[in-house]
Amino acid sequence: MLRALFSRLLQTLLVLAVVSVAAFWFLKLAPGDPVSLMLGAEYSPAAAARLTHELGLDRPWPQQYLHWLGGFVRGDWGTSYISHSDIFRQAVYEALPITLTLSALSLLMALLIGIPAGMVAALRRGGPVDWVVSSVAVLGSAMPSFYLGIVLVWVFGVGLGWFPTLGFVRPWEDFADGMHHLALPAITLGAYYAGLIAITTRSSLIDVMGHSFIAAARARGEPMWRVVCVHAMRNVLMPLTTVIGLQLGGLLRGAVMTEVVFAIPGLGMLITTAVLNREYGVVQAGIMLTALFFVLVNLLVDQTYQWLDPRLRRR
C-alpha cells in the first residue's frame, strides 16, 4: 500500500516536472515577449535590451527555467511584471478558490441534471422523452462553452433579466448573491458534462438492464425503483466514473473560456491574460496549479474505483 502510494507520488512529481518544462519551453517558443508590451510607447532597442536584461530574459531558457524552478519549490513564485504583485498570492489565494468553486458547482449541476435525465431516457427508450434527452444531451456536449455562454447571457441576462451576467461575488462572502452570479457560468461550463453524463448513463443503463441479474431481481418482486437505483445504477457508476474522470481535466479548459465570457477572475482568466501579456511567471503558476489539479483528480478517480467495486480492493 505504502509502496503504491510512494510510486504514485513519484509519478505525480514526474508529471509536474514534465509539464513545467513543456509549458516553459512552449511559451518561450511563442513569438512576442513581455518587453515590448511593457515598454509600450517608450520602446527603443536600447530600452528593450536593458529591460530584457533586468528581467533575466536574455539568459538561455534552461537557465531561466532552473531559476524559476528554484524559486517555485521554495514558494517564491516571483512578482508579476505588470501588477508587481506576488504571483503566489494572486494564483493560489485569489484565483484558485474561484475556479475550484466554479468547477465544483458545474460538476454538481451536471451530475444532478445528467444522471436523472440519462436514467429516464434509458427507461423510456425509444419514446419522446428519450428523443428529447438524447438530442439536448448531444447539443449540450457539442456546443463550445464560449458560444453557449454568450447565448445564455443574451437570453437569460439581457432578454429575460433573470441572472446577472457579469462580475463575481465570492459565495463565501455572500452565498445567495454568489450563487446567483455563478448560475449562468456553472450552466455554461456544466452543459458539456451534463450531456456527457446523460449519454453515458443512458447507454450504460440500457446495457445493464438487459442483464439476467436485473431480470432475477424483478422476478423476486423488488420494486422498480430499487431495481434501477440499487442494482442497476451501481453498475452504471463504474463506466460513468471513468468517463467523468477522463474528462474532468477538460473542466479547467472550459473554465478558461467561461471565465473570460463572464469576467470571472479565476485561474482561466489569470492564464489568458498572462499568456497575452507574456507574463511567463504567471502562466507557469497557472499551469502548475492546473496540472496539480488534474493529477489529484485522477488520483481521486482511481480511489473511487476501489470504493465502487469491492473486487478491486483485494489486490
Added chain:
Amino acid sequence: MVQVDFKNLLAQRLAADFSRRNFLGAVGAGAATAVLGSGIAQAAEQRRGGTLKWAQLVPPDTLDPHFTGSLGSIKIHNNIYNGLLKIVYDGKRVGFAPDLAASWEMTDDKTHVFKLRPNVKFHDGEVCDAAAVKWSLERVKDPKTGSPHAWMLASLESVEVIDPLTVRVRYSKPFAFFPVAMNGATGRAGTIVSRRAVEKFGKEFGRNPVGTGPFKFVQWRENELIELVRNPDYFEPGLPYLDKINIQLIKEPTAAVAAIMSGQVDALDACPFQFMSQVRGNKNLQVFGEAEGNYAFLAMNTKRAPFDDPNLRLAVAYAIDRELLVKQGYFGDAVPAYTLISPPMADFYDPAIAKSGRGQFFDLKKAQEYRAKAKVQGEIAPVYVASEAFTSNGSSGSRNAQLIIPMLAKIGIKAKLELMDPAVLNKRTNAGDYDFYDAAWEGDVDPDETMRPEWSSGMPWNRVGYANPEFDSLVLRASQTVNVAERKKLYVQAEDLMMAKDAPIAVLAHMRVFKILNKRTEGFKYVPANLMNMHTVSLKA
C-alpha cells in the same frame, strides 16, 4: 507684439470655456449668471449617494499617471487625480481651464504662473501646495524616473515656488502644447501625485494611487475590479455626488455590452462599432460619442522595399476608398480622414477639408498614375499584419485589413493578411518585420501630440521609419508658436508634405469614441478626449 499673442492664446483657450467651478455658481459675473442659473438649479436636484458600476473594456496598465501608456488608465485616474489644468468642452470646441490651479497666467511666452487653490489635500492628508506641484513636475522630468511623458517637459527650465500657493513654470522655448501637458487627462505630465505616497510605495505606486481628485482609490483586484470611494475633502464644493464607483474589468466586449444593455452596469467606457445599433435602440441608455481627436491609419514600412518608394506609397494612399471604409469598417461611426488633424481641434481643423483638395483621398486614377511611376512594377505581395484584439487599432479589429486588401488589389498590390495576437503584433511592428499594419492614435486634443511624437524622425512611436527633416522642423516650430493662425499655417505645410509627398502612412478615418451610460445616471459631461469623468454624475433614486 508678443504680448498680444498670449492674450490671443488665453482668450482662445479660456474665454469660450466655462470651468466646472463657474458652473457651480462660484462666479457672479452678470452675463454668465443668467446662463448658469439653470445649471445651479439642475445641480441642486442631483441626488447624493449610491454606487456607480462601470464596465471597463480597455484594460488599464497602471494608475501612476506618469507611467501610463493606456487610455484605459487615463479614464480612471482622471477621477483620482487632478492636473494643474483640465480639459473642458462646450459642445463645439475643446479648451483648457484651471483645475488644481485657481488661475493661470502667462507673463511672457515662456513663463506660466499658477496660483493654486488653497487648502487642497491629497487623499493621504498631505497638503497639495506649490512645493508638491514642483516635486511632481520634476518627477516627470527627471530621467531617473524614466517617465514616457518626460518629452512634454523636455524644454522645462525651472519650476519655482514663489509662495506656498504660487508656482512659476519656466520653459526655455515657447511651447504651444503646454496646456495639454499640464492637464490631468491625456497630458499626464501635469497630473499631480502625492510625494509621500510615491516615496512610500515606490514601484507599487501604480497600484496604490494617491491624488487630490474627487474619488479615492480603495482596491484593485486583478482582472476583476477597481474600487473608488468618494473623497469627502474634494475641493470643488458639493462634489462628487456618488459614494462609490466599482469599475469592473472585462475582457469580452459581448459580455460588457450585454451588461450595459441589461442594466447590470451603469456605464461602459467603450463600445465596439458592431454593437452600436443595438445600444442605440435600447431606451434605457444614453450614448455619448463624437468624432474625437484621433485618426486611424495604414502604416507602410518605409525602411524596406518595396514601400521605401514614395510613389508606391502614394498609390496606396489614393487607392483607399475611405467612404466605403467608414460605412463597412466603422458602420458609419467615423468620418473619412484626409489629414492628421481631427475635428475637435477646432482651431486647426478645416471643416471643408473634403473639398479643399488637400491631404489624401480616394482617386483610383491618381493611384494608378503613381503606381505606374513606382520602382517595382508588376504584381507585389506585401505582408499585412493585424490583430483581432479590440483595443489595438481604434476598435476595428481586422475589418480595416479585410476592406483595404481588395482595394489595393486594383493597383496590383496583393497583400497577404497575417493575424496574430497583440504581443506578437507589437513585437513585429517594433522590429520592422511587416509591410503594412493599421493602427490609430487616440485621445489627442492638440495637433502637437497628434503629429510630433508620432512622426518626427527617430521617435519610438514612428515605427514606419518616416524621416523628413523639413517635416521635423515644421512641427517643432509649430510647437513653439503660440499664435494660432501662424501655428496653423505651419501644420498645413507639414501635413501637405507628409500626406501628399512622402505618404509614410495612409490616413483612414477619425472615429467616434463612445461612452454609454444608463439613464439612471445624470450629469455626465462628455468631453471628446476619451474621458469618463464621474465627479458630476449622480444616480437617480
